[in-house]
Amino acid sequence: MLAIVALHYFLDVHPDLASGVLPSGLPVAILVVPIGYAALRYGLPGSLGTTAWSLVLWLPDLLLPHSEGHPGDDLLNFAVIVVVAVVFGRRVETERTTQARIDSTNARALAVEAGYHRLFESTRSPIVVLDEDERVSDANPAAIALFGPVTGQPLARVLGPDVESADLSGRVLTLANGHDYRLDLVDMPFDSDERRRQLSFEDVTEERSEERRARLFARQIVDLEEDQRRRLARELHDEPLQLFLHLARRLELLAHHEGVTEKMAGELERTRNQALEAATRLRSLARDLRPPALDQLGLVPALSSLVAEFDDQGEATIGLAVHGGPARLAPEVELGAFRIVQESLRNAQRHAGAHHVDVVLDFGEEDLHLRVVDDGRGFDPHAAPATGGASLGLVGMRERARLLGGVVVLRSTPGIGTVVEATLPTGVREPHPAPAPTR
Numbered sequence: 001m002l003a004i005v006a007l008h009y010f011l012d013v014h015p016d017l018a019s020g021v022l023p024s025g026l027p028v029a030i031l032v033v034p035i036g037y038a039a040l041r042y043g044l045p046g047s048l049g050t051t052a053w054s055l056v057l058w059l060p061d062l063l064l065p066h067s068e069g070h071p072g073d074d075l076l077n078f079a080v081i082v083v084v085a086v087v088f089g090r091r092v093e094t095e096r097t098t099q100a101r102i103d104s105t106n107a108r109a110l111a112v113e114a115g116y117h118r119l120f121e122s123t124r125s126p127i128v129v130l131d132e133d134e135r136v137s138d139a140n141p142a143a144i145a146l147f148g149p150v151t152g153q154p155l156a157r158v159l160g161p162d163v164e165s166a167d168l169s170g171r172v173l174t175l176a177n178g179h180d181y182r183l184d185l186v187d188m189p190f191d192s193d194e195r196r197r198q199l200s201f202e203d204v205t206e207e208r209s210e211e212r213r214a215r216l217f218a219r220q221i222v223d224l225e226e227d228q229r230r231r232l233a234r235e236l237h238d239e240p241l242q243l244f245l246h247l248a249r250r251l252e253l254l255a256h257h258e259g260v261t262e263k264m265a266g267e268l269e270r271t272r273n274q275a276l277e278a279a280t281r282l283r284s285l286a287r288d289l290r291p292p293a294l295d296q297l298g299l300v301p302a303l304s305s306l307v308a309e310f311d312d313q314g315e316a317t318i319g320l321a322v323h324g325g326p327a328r329l330a331p332e333v334e335l336g337a338f339r340i341v342q343e344s345l346r347n348a349q350r351h352a353g354a355h356h357v358d359v360v361l362d363f364g365e366e367d368l369h370l371r372v373v374d375d376g377r378g379f380d381p382h383a384a385p386a387t388g389g390a391s392l393g394l395v396g397m398r399e400r401a402r403l404l405g406g407v408v409v410l411r412s413t414p415g416i417g418t419v420v421e422a423t424l425p426t427g428v429r430e431p432h433p434a435p436a437p438t439r
Contacts, residue, residue: 001034001050005057031081039089043096047089051082126181126201130155132194146177146201155199172204179205219403226290226335233289236282244279248272284309291338299334300326300361303341307359310345316354316374318345324363333424336400337361337370340408343393344372344420352376352418364426367406372420378412397422 031054039047055078120127126143128136134155143150150158159173168185175181181201188196251272255265287309294302300322311318329337341359348354354376362369394410397420401408406424 001031001054001057004030004034005054009060032084035081035085036088039085039092043093044086044089047085047092051085054081125203128158128199129188130197130199132196137196143201146175168199172208175201179203180208215403218399222400222403229289233286236286236289241279241282241286244275244282248275248279251275288342294334294338295331298326298328299337302334302338303359303361306338306342306345310349310357313349316349316357318357318359320359320361322361322363324361326361326363327426329368329426333368333404333426336404336406337368337422337424339400340397340420340422341370341372343397344374347393348372348374348376348418352378354417366426368424368426370422370424373417375417378414378417380414381410381412 031051035047035050035054038050042049058078120138120140123140124142126146127140128143128147128150129138131137136150136153136155136158139147139150147158156163163173168183170182170184172180172182180203182204184200184202186198186200188198251268254260255268255272260268287305291302291305293305304320307318307320310316328334345357345359348357352374354374357372357374360371360373362371398408401422401424404424406422409421410418411421412418
């Protein structure tokens with residue numbers, strides 16, 4: 001810039017040397033070069049500072065006589081240079097700020113990616129990265145130790161042909177090493193050029209083993225309870241019930257024995273009736289423990305008998321409706337469905353104070369759907385569970401359904417009633433006709 005100022009001053013003092021060689025004002029226009037360089041290096045402050053410095057250096061030239069200088073042209077050129085310095089400097093400053101922001105973002109992204117790769121390499125859980133073609137594009141050391149060198153192989157060859165990536169998240173697979181793994185499939189946070197996904201394997205062998213042990217224990221408890229019920233029902237039917245019936249028969253014979261007074265005969269008759277009533281209660285208790293109709297005739301006849309018994313004993317009116325094609329189910333499914341309905345009816349009669357209960361069975365191709373609806377006092381299902389038979393009964397229903405691979409859903413509203421819905425797998429055997437709905 002000093003050279004340009006000195007050249008311009010020299011040409012103004014010796015105009016005869018530049019006549020016909022350099023156009024007027026050219027050295028002033030050349031100031032755009034250092035000003036542009038300053039803008040590129042330092043942005044707007046650099047361009048404005050260089051322009052101000054050039055003005056200061058140009059002041060002696062503006063004081064020359066009119067015969068030696070041309071201040072009008074110089075001032076006009078300086079105005080153009082100032083405008084160029086401001087516009088060019090602001091543009092460069094904007095580009096520099098944008099580039100700095102981009103560099104900062106890229107640096108953070110690189111840091112995140114570097115952290116991810118460190119975690120990817122050091123984690124003990126197997127992780128593979130899949131490309132758009134469902135091929136393994138990368139695998140961490142844990143995955144290589146589990147599957148071997150799998151890079152470039154399709155996912156179907158790694159996990160098996162029956163495994164599809166669409167339903168991998170949350171699925172649990174047992175792999176070749178005998179361990180159970182829960183899979184998690186997520187999209188990669190970078191690699192914008194192509195779609196990549198990360199498939200991680202969480203070892204849940206211990207968790208699944210505990211769950212299997214707990215489920216096996218619960219199943220054994222249920223089986224033991226049913227065995228005890230079956231044995232107790234058989235013992236009640238074979239011994240005490242027969243003894244009461246035999247006693248009633250003996251009392252009847254004694255009442256008609258020769259020499260028995262009329263008063264004594266009446267007492268014997270009342271005692272006989274009490275024995276028959278006790279026998280009836282024992283028969284009802286044995287049937288409640290293990291209804292013979294369930295094993296001999298199936299679920300629908302057993303529920304018909306159960307509904308009739310509850311309808312006769314309580315104040316509530318109970319109805320049974322059957323939809324679909326009734327069929328014999330797997331014994332454990334029939335028993336589970338019977339116990340769920342039995343517990344629901346018992347709760348509706350003893351705890352809900354219901355006046356009407358509807359039992360609906362819907363036989364589907366794969367599931368048995370049963371529904372028990374009462375108009376009792378209801379309760380708040382979200383409140384803290386109270387201790388007692390009703391609460392334990394609800395827990396028992398849910399556990400029975402869970403052991404059968406089904407589910408129980410309970411809905412209740414205080415003052416309106418309760419709905420118990422259960423869905424159980426069928427395991428259908430042979431069909432049989434259904435009785436007419438009971439009211």
